Amino acid sequence: MPREVALVAMPNVQLLDVSGPLDVFAEANAQARAPAYRLRVLSARPGPVRSSSGVRLMHDGVVTETAPEGIDTLLVAGSPHAPDEVPDPRVVRWLRAAAAASRRYGSVCTGAFVLAQAGLLDGKRVTTHWAVAGRLVEQFPTITVDADAIHVRDGKVWTAAGVTAGMDLSLALVEKDLGRETARKVASQLVMFFKRPGGQTQFSSKGVAVPVGRSALQEVQRYVAAHPAEDHRVELLADRMGLSARHFARLFRKEVGLTPAEWVEQIRIAAARTMLESGQWAPKEVAGKCGFHDVDTLRRAFLRRVGISPSEYRKHYAGTARQAP
Structure with missing residues (x-):
């Protein structure tokens, strides 16, 4: 049976946080020559989802109208506004139910803030975009944040760093499910690293801090x-x-x-x-x-x-x- 991958797109979602992982799973279907994954995009509210770039995304369902059972892999995409917003309580309740019912769940980029608001990262080691890693620690001190990792697995929780790292995470999930050879073929077809060298620190703004103190x-x-x-x-x-x-x-x-x-x-x-x-x-x-x-x-x-x-x-x-x- 195909594994259902549900990707939650919050308002102002980063479009590549959605399309990148979906393309990886879709290519895995092509390489496996069988429907290994059934892909769904879920929104937090009815109507098209407006992305941070202005492009509107049509969803396959609204989370509050979707049964959480049956989801194999639950991922929450990031948004530039996620660190500053509090999710709808109904969405939080649904995320908790879906995470409990799923085989694994996680986030791409600042989607980690949404899961953290739902209490789904407490006591976990995770990653997020290097630019907001410090804020995640400050807002949720029970979470251990690896600000350099491209993606991190802690039990059934899988989290990815910023934007394109969602593709690295998805490729790791494909490798876990379908094996190294299929994952390599997916990486080759999408012209991406099978294992990206180094961490996300190499992409940060040089690591230079503004002078502080007296x-x-x-x-x-x-x-x-x-x-x-x-x-x-x-x-x-x-x-x-x-x-x-x-x-x-x-x-x-x-x-x-x-x-x-x-x-x-x-x-x-x-x-x-x-x-x-x-x-x-x-x-x-x-x-x-x-x-x-x-x-x-x-x-x-x-x-x-x-x-x-x-x-x-x-x-x-x-x-x-x-x-x-």
Whole structure:
């Protein structure tokens, strides 16, 4: 029997959060040469669903008029407004019933906020779009958020990061159901990674935070950002504020939320990413220009913070900055 995949599209839904996963499951049907999945789009209210891009989406049913039983996989698509909105209580009740009856449930992008409002992520490890991961933690402290993961499974809960990551999640579900070979064929046909390299940190806005804290501390942060290659040991940074190294380190962690060494590494990685994207410098040159002792030190830090090596990052992103011959 085909497995029913129900994708809930809230008002102002991100269109690709819906169409991306559906295309993955539809291609799996084609590759399996059998109806492995029956696909349905459900809305929170009657009438066409207006997406965040303005395109209207016709649904297959309204959640409050749909029996929750029989749904194998329940996914909630994201919306730019999801972190700020409270779902209709009737929708929340339906989601709870459908999640309990389903084999698995989850979200794409900010759809995690909708599930969290329903109490369906309590005590779970999840992911969401990197830009709102901090807000999910603040609003729902019982949830563990992996802000770098492309997708996460915790028991029957499956969550994906922003937008296109919904396709990665759906491909993982296809692999779980139909096997690796079918999933590989789906990825090949859709021209997507079978296993995407690295996490979503590589797509974030360089990881550079706005200077925070008292004005003198902000001046130190601006100086480091402008001169990443210089020696930024705690003792030298403390001298700039006329403080002892211990006092400075304690103050920095309190007001910035990171140790000075962690923050300096973050700034250097951001500078390295910009240089690598230009395609003008090799990783060895980048290491010296961004304050790393050698290319191996850069590589270890890059893998830790971005999830892929500097060489891989340059290969993937430098082309966007270079003109074709």
